[in-house]
Amino acid sequence: MRMLSAALALAAAIGFSAAATAQDYPTRPITMVVPFAAGGPTDTVARLVAESMSKTLGQQVIVENVGGAGGTRGAGQVAKAAPDGYTILLHHIGQATAATLYRKLPYNPATDFEAVGLVTAVPMTMIGKPGFAPKTMAEAVDFVKANKDKVTYGNAGVGSASHLCGMLFMSSIGTQMTTVPYQGTGPAMNDLVGGQIDLMCDQTTNTTGQIKGGKVKAYAVTTKDHVKSLPDLPTMQESGLKDFEVAVWHGIYAPKGTPKAIVDKLNAALDVALNDPKVVARFADLGTEPEPKDRRSPAFHKDFVIAEIAKWKPVIQSAGVYAD
Template sequence: MLKCFFRGLVAVQLAAASFLVAAQGWPAKTVTIVVPFPPGGTTDVLARAVANKLSPVLGQPVIVDNKPGAGATLGASLVAKAPADGYTLLMGAVHHTIAQSVFRKLPYDFQKDFAPITTVAIVPNVLVVNAQNPAANVQDLVTIAKSAANKLSYGSNGNGTAQHMIGTQFQQITGAQILHVPYKGSAPLTTDLISGQVDMSFDTVTPVLPFIKEGRLRPLAVTTAKRSSALPDVPTLQEAGVPGIAIGTWFGLLAPAGTPARVVTRLNGELVKIIQSPDFKKQMFDIGAEPVGDKPEEMARQIKEETAKFASLIKAANITLD
């Protein structure tokens, strides 16, 4: 019995030593950033921007792997269960702090099963309609929506995402009943919005900005507390007569919980330098994003605060999903 115990102890110590050596030699192979949405959306765009800058710094390939589904929780689940060795990362977002309360059962705990690295950027959400929509402003849109229940539809990046939450709040405040149409991501949503399959969306600025500039989509209001630098002439919802909504979407990198502190610290240091570099800042400005680059503990605090905030909003709105 005692001999078996010591054998087990030695095995554990050897495994720990092996893991430490691997961490010290990190990175020795390709690093994967899992994006829980399809290609073309803001999460994907930011992940690829980061990967392109991070790869030469680390001296190893950094690739993006799109794993869409279940309101961004499928990709998160895969990363939560991945080895905590620094080779599998998640481009997470505000959606994950919402999902924690929206879904009855999740195979992970966003606060306990992930190690925050840094917030890459914050992107305002914007209420947009097809250019053929007769609504010239938010109040016009509310009037049309209230003329008949579910007369209008709004698309989101999936159940339990920020767009879903904003749409729900918008209806509660205005009294309009608008049909929710969930998509797997921004790319298919934007395609249907342009073609008129859905009437409106509360998506992030990045995927719709080119079509706003082309005149194919019309922005009515941003959902943040202040105006977007990318759309300075577009009012906030507060200014447009719909108070009580101040939600933007943050995006950041996380690793599985238990990832060696040395790896997290290295990633944070390299990423902050990238995010704060002039060329990356310009790249973010061009797509309507505001670069951040904070410390892991600051990102962890933001996640904790927003999880609590959205839990209250979700409880009040009585939103639950299986």
């Protein structure tokens, strides 16, 4: 009985301590891991959100870029971090596709994180080098089919958004291109602008400025609706690619076991950020917008990730692309 009483007292003390810690949270800076290089589209989203969340939480949210292995290195680091709310992850669609893409993934995207909330779903654009011959997306499809051994497609590596878009494109037209993987979208974009590669599909957060500046040739957006910042650009479906739709959604995660009270505080701060006029305006400049209120909750986010894993699994399996 004495042992049982002691155990119950210890459990109560631990519970009280955890509750007190959650109530005081945060008392020091928070690290937001972005599993990609600085300057990329996901990094841009993270820094906008982190700046606003810092004001709400009363502590600085510091963005740390931990690139490598298609985003799995940074995600794995957060999965193993202490579940105290001081190390969080901002990741894109790769959080779901990694479950199928990687044979030896050291974490489970569906169970090793606490979902905090969805941030934004960024449209993508199919773009070509400045002197690429095709004038429209339909012409580009015909050109690729006729010159499949010569056309080069750049991406940011296995598991990246540009890689996924490329896989879906090649699957849709039934033709493979020569793919050229890079260590991030920055160097891939540099080579596209310089004419070293022919095509690339990337997020509007990374392409809008290049398109408006006339540095690349824009063909289509990958969403079912037109993008406000690029109103004259047709959709892939309008260009003849039926059911071609992909947006790169972003979400915030905490390690599994992070107290609900802390997750709720992070979610509340995210909600404020996504209503911040500065964030909304900057997102609009980049061709995207905050997720609607009903898609920002931890519960919706958790279910959404599971659904996305199921959605992309057959696409990846049919392409036969895997990484160790």
